[in-house]
Amino acid sequence: MRRRSLIDDARDPIIKNEANSSNKSVHDILISGSSVTSPATLVDSLKADNVDVLLWESRQAKKGFLSVSDENVSPQHSVDLYIRCRSDRDNLESALSKIRFKNYDIEEISSPASGKKVWFPRHISDLDKCQSLQFNFDPNKDASHPGYSDESYRRRRTEICKLALAYRHGQKIEEVKYTESELKTWKTVYTSLKKDQEKFACAKFLKGMELLQNQCGYSQSEIPQMQKVSEFLFEQTGFQLRPIGGLLSARDFLASLAFKVFQCTQYVRHESSPLHTPEPDCCHELIGHVPMLCDPDFAKFSQEVGLASLGASDDDIEKLSTLYWFTVEFGLCKENGNLKAYGAGLLSASGELKHAMSDIPEHLPLVAEQVAVQTYQDSDYQPVYFVAENFENALLQFRKFYKEHIQRSFHVRYDEHGQRVVTTPEL
């Protein structure tokens, strides 16, 4: 894969002073893979090929820990080697091609076009600071919300949201004692969806749902408590739930996925509208999202999207959330030639699910570059759905897209043991 380096020489006085009139330019390269040669040897090999190495830094992963070191990195460990160098393009290509056969993943990393630095969470506990809610569908602010004129509903929702916002990393999630009316709404949603899911949901979703029913107490008569679902999910795929008081900003929502955390509302939609809700509620999260997060491939993919979002520019967050919208929320795929749904927005709303599977909307093949710039509808049924050739292909498309189009001046990877992200170069 090749990305044009956007390193602005003028920003770096050392590089600027050394600039000369040849075709040499500065490149930031990341070499990662299983180490058979020490990083210092790789650097030497580039130097021997007339590449001016300005600085380099390496890390090896060993038993889940990542430590910065230099030539002492021992073979057979996974290694990240970051090199800032100066060379003309042809010379660099030829120098890299000599080490490429050793099966390293070599990529050129580049800075966000704006050059603006964006704060992002580094440790799972930093998610305590990722709670920026969007109020466009909040019943306290939005007159078209079904609960807008129901004061007792709004009070109840606010009460549950306050609990969520007071939550801090590491605490147990408070139980909510749901009322008769909330249980009735859940039952209506659950039973109305059951038949349609069996007919239209993809195999991975149905498998997740079966696990949740058999082992985590999902049923029509009870709203599962988040703490219990979170513990179950953690055993399945390492994902956890964290309570949140409403629709979260795309940046904070995606950032949480990097830490295998799914931010999840705990309140129930308004009783007058059990089959549709303008904002996410626990029916949407627990019935729509959680079954898919029980699948290891899907969980891995979700985390990758999250990692791609950390420190990304606003434009790139917009593209990632548009892709997320048309896949994770409203995605369709083929399974043995039949059209199936895997999107949580569809699998938690039978009205839209039936609409999506009918001939009314347009069904376009999933091509990530097209999806990322497609405008979307968040207050009515979608007029367009994207259909992946199969589920795996949806994930591949997404992966290819963010690897090629999301521009950042660093590489991010998750340290599972330390529950933190590690950047190369170190920021």
Ligand code: HBI
């Ligand atoms: N917030 N609570 C909550 N639940 C979601 O499912 C959710 C969200 N914020 C954004 C979001 N989903 C995504 O659709 C994208 O905007 C990333």
Ligand code: FE
């Ligand atoms: Fe959602």
